[in-house]
Amino acid sequence: MAEPPLLRVSDVTVRFGGLTALDRVSFTAGHGEVLGVIGPNGAGKTTLFNVVCGFQQAQEGSLRWRGQVLRGHSPHRLAALGITRTLQGLGLFGHCTVLDNVMIGADRHARTGGLAGFFGLRRTAREDRALRERAMAVLADLGIDGHRDALPGALPYGLAKRVALARALVAEPDLLLLDEPAGGLSEQDMEDLGSRVRHLAESMAVVLVEHHMDLVMKVCDRVVVLDFGRVIADGTPAQVQADPAVTEAYLGAVPRA
Numbered sequence: 248m249a250e251p252p253l254l255r256v257s258d259v260t261v262r263f264g265g266l267t268a269l270d271r272v273s274f275t276a277g278h279g280e281v282l283g284v285i286g287p288n289g290a291g292k293t294t295l296f297n298v299v300c301g302f303q304q305a306q307e308g309s310l311r312w313r314g315q316v317l318r319g320h321s322p323h324r325l326a327a328l329g330i331t332r333t334l335q336g337l338g339l340f341g342h343c344t345v346l347d348n349v350m351i352g353a354d355r356h357a358r359t360g361g362l363a364g365f366f367g368l369r370r371t372a373r374e375d376r377a378l379r380e381r382a383m384a385v386l387a388d389l390g391i392d393g394h395r396d397a398l399p400g401a402l403p404y405g406l407a408k409r410v411a412l413a414r415a416l417v418a419e420p421d422l423l424l425l426d427e428p429a430g431g432l433s434e435q436d437m438e439d440l441g442s443r444v445r446h447l448a449e450s451m452a453v454v455l456v457e458h459h460m461d462l463v464m465k466v467c468d469r470v471v472v473l474d475f476g477r478v479i480a481d482g483t484p485a486q487v488q489a490d491p492a493v494t495e496a497y498l499g500a501v502p503r504a
């Protein structure tokens with residue numbers, strides 16, 4: 248029997264009062280795949296990201312991870328499942344060094360997770376050393392190991408974004424969720440991000456919620472397009488670009504805004 252996709256989102260509906268932010272949204276994300284989620288302002292992208300992360304509960308529908316329904320899905324259980332995320336902006340601890348920020352992301356592997364793991368309360372010296380080595384390896388892979396002792400605020404934005412990515416990668420996820428990773432990046436940083444995401448997809452699935460169309464079209468294997476909370480297209484970049492419903496959603500967004 249065929250393996251189930253890593254993540255299956257089925258008929259997810261989220262309402263805020265009278266407003267339906269997500270309307271029976273379904274899609275899958277599979278190993279080795281970069282899936283883009285796009286849509287005009289207010290289409291439901293952030294809400295969808297929040298549902299997958301467990302920040303937001305869906306009123307209807309389900310999430311399946313490796314074929315199993317996720318119940319009581321919450322953000323602090325994500326890394327243990329093998330799912331990590333970067334948020335819009337940085338989300339880093341300003342008073343912690345780059346290395347400590349990255350080590351915080353590793354609770355999937357540390358024996359003690361969360362804050363206890365972070366403060367080293369019950370982590371053994373050996374676990375701590377292994378975690379430090381893994382964090383340093385991820386920093387080196389992203390070309391920022393030279394900044395391990397810096398505070399994130401002292402780094403240029405593009406490098407600080409890489410720290411946020413390193414923190415998501417140190418837990419060695421099977422699914423990486425990126426919420427607007429290109430926001431605030433220079434052209435060059437965006438190029439680097441694009442090749443990095445392609446490289447990452449060799450060992451995991453990546454879901455990319457993004458406004459920068461060039462990046463999405465260049466990097467994604469498949470693109471899901473939302474409009475008014477509904478999936479209006481799901482296909483390759485070429486297919487969604489040629490889809491009149493997608494063009495209309497984006498053109499229609501101008502007077503709507």
Ligand SMILES: Nc1ncnc2c1ncn2[C@@H]1O[C@H](COP(=O)(O)OP(=O)(O)OP(=O)(O)O)[C@@H](O)[C@H]1O
Nearest residue numbers: 263266267268286287288289290291292293294295
């Ligand atoms: N907590 C909330 N309470 C009420 N309405 C909300 C809430 N969060 C989102 N919405 C509404 O749900 C809809 C979808 O919003 P969402 O932020 O998910 O869209 P988006 O595609 O991420 O938009 P953008 O591209 O502008 O970030 C919008 O109409 C928004 O105003």
